[in-house]
Amino acid sequence: KPSFDPNLFTLPLVLQDRSDDYQSVYSILSDFKNQPLLNRAISGTYAPGSTFKLIVAASGLENNIIDEGFTVSDTGVITVGAFSFSNWYFTQYGKTEGNVDIVKGIKRSNDIFFYKLAEKIGVDGISNFASKFGLGDTLNLDLPGEEKGIVPTPSWKEKTIGEPWYLGDTYHYGIGQGYVLVTPIQMNAWTQVIANGGTLYQPRLVQNQKSKIKNQKFLSEKTINLIREGMTQSCSPGGVAWPLFQFKIQNSKIKIDGKNFMEVPEATVSANLKDYREVSIACKTGTAQHGEAEDLPHAWITLFAPAYNPQIVVTVLAEESGEGSNIAAPIAKKILEEWFGR
Numbered sequence: 001k002p003s004f005d006p007n008l009f010t011l012p013l014v015l016q017d018r019s020d021d022y023q024s025v026y027s028i029l030s031d032f033k034n035q036p037l038l039n040r041a042i043s044g045t046y047a048p049g050s051t052f053k054l055i056v057a058a059s060g061l062e063n064n065i066i067d068e069g070f071t072v073s074d075t076g077v078i079t080v081g082a083f084s085f086s087n088w089y090f091t092q093y094g095k096t097e098g099n100v101d102i103v104k105g106i107k108r109s110n111d112i113f114f115y116k117l118a119e120k121i122g123v124d125g126i127s128n129f130a131s132k133f134g135l136g137d138t139l140n141l142d143l144p145g146e147e148k149g150i151v152p153t154p155s156w157k158e159k160t161i162g163e164p165w166y167l168g169d170t171y172h173y174g175i176g177q178g179y180v181l182v183t184p185i186q187m188n189a190w191t192q193v194i195a196n197g198g199t200l201y202q203p204r205l206v207q208n209q210k211s212k213i214k215n216q217k218f219l220s221e222k223t224i225n226l227i228r229e230g231m232t233q234s235c236s237p238g239g240v241a242w243p244l245f246q247f248k249i250q251n252s253k254i255k256i257d258g259k260n261f262m263e264v265p266e267a268t269v270s271a272n273l274k275d276y277r278e279v280s281i282a283c284k285t286g287t288a289q290h291g292e293a294e295d296l297p298h299a300w301i302t303l304f305a306p307a308y309n310p311q312i313v314v315t316v317l318a319e320e321s322g323e324g325s326n327i328a329a330p331i332a333k334k335i336l337e338e339w340f341g342r
Contacts, residue, residue, distance in 0.1 A: 040317065099177050
């Protein structure tokens with residue numbers, strides 16, 4: 001959505017009696033609100049929300065600012081002067097989550113952890129590492145209209161907005177809010193970097209065209225394993241991406257290996273489930289605030305599956321729709337069902 005039948009441009013008389021949203025070429029061209037001709041995958045720029053925590057995590061680990069033993073005590077709220085910065089879990093349920101390390105921080109998408117991590121890294125450290133993942137520039141996709149997005153810095157804010165950079169800006173940046181903007185194809189690309197072991201490729205549309213390597217060897221195996229573990233736990237009971245917990249698919253041709261594809265536990269007592277497989281998934285959801293307080297947030301999820309030998313990377317954006325786990329994750333689930341069902 002928004003969708004239209006491209007035949008309207010070539011066969012308008014044949015398609016006059018339609019029940020779709022768009023009855024004519026004029027109705028497509030004049031819809032400035034939904035912008036049906038905007039290729040959102042490469043030309044739409046959005047706050048990434050908590051999906052950006054993957055990049056912040058990578059920056060902290062690769063710059064030796066933290067390691068797997070680093071923890072932050074979840075206080076529910078951090079106060080800076082007159083401003084408060086809360087964790088989503090505290091805002092919704094009034095609860096805190098104890099000591100949070102990097103894996104738990106990704107698993108639970110804990111804002112307090114990433115506020116404090118962003119503060120330790122600093123805005124320039126985050127931005128420098130984000131550029132290694134391809135943010136703030138085009139990926140040179142073989143289509144016109146690709147946007148660069150925004151990777152903010154203090155000098156960018158001073159020049160663009162005429163204000164200095166504040167600690168609160170760093171907190172917002174650490175959870176993918178504030179001034180950072182990305183395209184869905186950029187998010188898919190940085191998810192691929194984690195999935196494939198640390199290489200950023202130029203995306204291509206045609207299968208037999210070789211993709212150029214844009215960057216590589218900037219993530220260690222240890223960093224990738226820690227981030228993947230957090231993403232895998234995010235898609236498991238106790239995480240936040242509840243529609244993907246214990247994802248099952250009916251396909252007896254999939255070979256069980258105990259890591260990527262598991263036997264469904266219930267299959268031992270139910271013959272109806274003997275052809276089902278449980279698929280490991282590594283994911284990160286995002287709920288990105290934008291506009292006014294009354295506007296619904298953008299819902300995101302980005303994932304790869306199976307978690308330890310990926311076949312597919314999926315990124316879903318549902319504009320102005322709600323929480324990533326509630327809105328984007330069920331859409332991604334349908335894509336995975338189609339992929340692994342075949």
